[in-house]
Amino acid sequence: DVKVTQSSRYLVKRTGEKVFLECVQDMDHENMFWYRQDPGLGLRLIYFSYDVKMKEKGDIPEGYSVSREKKERFSLILESASTNQTSMYLCASKPRGGSGGYTFGSGTRLTVV
Amino acid sequence: AQKITQTQPGMFVQEKEAVTLDCTYDTSDQSYGLFWYKQPSSGEMIFLIYQGSYDEQNATEGRYSLNFQKARKSANLVISASQLGDSAMYFCAMREPSGGYQKVTFGTGTKLQVIP
Numbered sequence: 001d002v003k004v005t006q007s008s009r010y011l012v013k014r015t016g017e018k019v020f021l022e023c024v025q026d027m028d029h030e031n032m033f034w035y036r037q038d039p040g041l042g043l044r045l046i047y048f049s050y051d052v053k054m055k056e057k058g059d060i061p062e063g064y065s066v067s068r069e070k071k072e073r074f075s076l077i078l079e080s081a082s083t084n085q086t087s088m089y090l091c092a093s094k095p096r097g098g099s100g101g102y103t104f105g106s107g108t109r110l111t112v113v
Numbered sequence: 114a115q116k117i118t119q120t121q122p123g124m125f126v127q128e129k130e131a132v133t134l135d136c137t138y139d140t141s142d143q144s145y146g147l148f149w150y151k152q153p154s155s156g157e158m159i160f161l162i163y164q165g166s167y168d169e170q171n172a173t174e175g176r177y178s179l180n181f182q183k184a185r186k187s188a189n190l191v192i193s194a195s196q197l198g199d200s201a202m203y204f205c206a207m208r209e210p211s212g213g214y215q216k217v218t219f220g221t222g223t224k225l226q227v228i229p
Contacts, residue, residue: 033217041221042219042220042221042222043219044219045216045217045218048214050214088156092158100160100163101148101160101161101163102160102217103160104157104159106155106156107156107157
C-alpha cells in the first residue's frame with residue numbers, strides 16, 4: 001500500500017522554538033507539497049518541490065522553509081515558531097505528469113504555546 | 114477573487130439518498146483539472162475523482178460523479194446512495210498552469226453529515 005508518512009500526528013511546541021515537520025513517501029514521486037489547513041480557509045500551499053534540492057514558494061511561505069535532500073523526504077521547518085502557526089499541516093506527493101490527484105499524509109496537528 | 118468557491122459550509126443528507134456538493138471555479142486558462150477530496154475525521158485527505166477541462170464526459174467513480182458544466186464553471190460532486198461512512202469534509206480543488214508549474218488551489222470545504 002503506497003504511503004505518505006508524516007512523522008508526528010500531534011506536536012506541541014513553545015513560541016520561538018525551531019520546529020521540523022517530516023514527510024516521507026515511498027512511491028518514488030517527484031513532486032511533494034506542504035499545505036496548512038485552517039477552519040474556513042481550506043488548504044493553503046506553503047512550499048512545494050518538483051525535484052531533489054529544488055523548492056518553490058507557495059501562497060503563504062512566510063515564516064517557513066523547506067528541505068529536500070532526498071527524493072523521498074520533504075521537510076517543513078518553522079525557524080521560530082509563533083502562535084499563529086498553530087494549524088494542521090498536510091504533506092502530499094504526486095508523480096511527475098499524469099492527471100491523478102495527490103496522495104496525502106495523515107497530517108500533523110501543531111500547537112504553538 | 115476566489116479561485117474555488119464552495120458555498121455550503123455544512124450539509125445533511127438522509128442515508129441512501131443522493132446529495133450534491135457545489136463547487137464553482139474561476140480560471141482564464143483553457144487547460145485545467147478539477148478534483149474532489151474527502152477528509153474523514155481521521156484527517157487524511159482521500160482523492161475521489163478527477164475531471165479534465167477537455168473531457169467531454171462527466172467523470173464517474175463508483176458512487177461518485179462529477180457534474181461538469183464548463184460554461185457555468187461549475188464542478189459539483191454527486192454522491193449517490195449515501196452511506197454513514199460518507200460523513201466527512203469534502204474539498205473541491207483546481208489544478209492550473211502557474212509560473213511554469215501546475216498549481217492546485219483548494220476550496221474551503223463542505224462538511225457532509227449523513228443521518229441514519
